Amino acid sequence: MASAADNPLGTYLRDRRTRLDPAAFGFGGGRRRTPGLRREEVASRANISATWYTWLEQGRGGAPSADVLDRIAKGLMLTEPEREHLYMLGLGRPPEARYRPVDGISPRLQRVLDGMTLSPAIIKTAMWDVVGWNRAATLLLTDYATLPPDGRNILRLMFGNAQARARNADWDSVARFVVAAFRADMTRAGGSAAAAGLVAELSALSPDFDRLWRDNDVVAHNEGVKRLHHPVAGPLAMEFATFTVEGRPDLGMIVYNPATSADAERLHRLLAAAPDG
Template sequence: MGSAPIAKDNPLGAYLRDRRERLDPAAFGLPMTRRRTPGLRREEVAQRAHVSPTWYTWLEQGRGGAPSEVVLERIATALLLTDVEREHLFQLAFGRAPEVRAPEAVGITPRLQRVLDALTLSPAIVKTTLWDVVGWNRAATAVLTDYSALPPEKRNIVKLFFSNPRVRAAQDDWESVARFVVAAFRADSARVADTAKVEALVREVSALSPEFETFWREHDVQAFGEGVKRLRHPVAGLIAFEYSAFSVDQRPDLGIVVYQPATRDDEDSVRRLLDLQELGAT
């Protein structure tokens, strides 16, 4: 396979070639002799990606049809792309990011935990695209749920919302919030590549709650975004929050939700709950 020039209007091909030429053949156990160009040969990448060498050559040269998502995933794997490089590859090929690959719910980095901890009066959580809670701060424990007291498989917002009586009782308008939760979860879950995990969670929560099953069948979608949330805490009473959702850079499977007390009185309510928490009274 020759080193044919790549058209200037073919950024996908240019990027593939650049990534290919950065790879060390020796790391793959390939012979280093008789190589006129750096990196892997096109046919070697094609073999690793289980595609035709001719088709892969055409892809780099901007000829032929566009790749499918499945094939592009195999090429990304063959080229050992990082998550950021994989996302860039999909942006070049399709003009959008790839579907999110949802890992198992694991902890967050110490740096991200420090960000949460700095929000002393604002309950904040980190959730996955499957809405597993993998990070939280003291205010979230005092106001929302003591996630540390739950086993990891129970730290799921959808499960808690539809199966935990305390979480349900805390909602100022349960049905309205429940419909929002289902619609926002549906929008997030559509980004998860492993649809089997989504289906398993939907089956589990449907078995726990006929209401969830009904709302899920309505197929509504909604962005989490930002808004106002009112909670009826069993100790502090009604507390209002302005909430905002943020993505975590380089972790498309994670999002942060921050609940900012809406007024001074609401701040005081959170502060009292934190004081009680310190005393072990909540």
């Protein structure tokens, strides 16, 4: 049997297992020699064989699959950070992002956005629904608060909103980039019925989207420059960078900053002139 130093995955699984209350999971059996769930009980909850689970704790049997790790994470009721740690121990990489419907963001994350008073910033899901934004983003991009939740989708705005389309300089290039980046996000998140439905909706709504989607282009939505025709501030070039939200790989924060000193001056005038909402 491997030692704790040689078998960090087994050590972690054993530690999580012994912290669980059997009664909370409907397991009786009277007095137990050791705390927590038994190995066979975890295996039953994870729908894997008790022998295979035992081998994992003992450091035998090779690397588990992502499916097995997900089953075990569910069986042990691991939090998202704990599940990610399990993946790092078992496979040496974090899990793929999973699509989950999001109604909003935490107050703490909203305060992070609000603290960036001079940098427009938004939070988007893997479906490209905007679920968080700051005042600067409202003034530069869109007043998301005035839109219904399903209207805050970046792709719906890009391909179904004439005002949003008019604000984007070189719309064709931007649209191609957005569709290719969305494809990468959707695939990384494992796909979903909701994502397939959104693609079908946009394909029926916009021949442009349908054409670009059929091209099968894929790009990383890491950083770049967004050029805008703002109705008040005029032409603006904004550099952007995208960051994954810790513990929520299905959420991305996009932060914009002026590309030049002239763009910074125009943005600052826009922010200073607008009343606080």
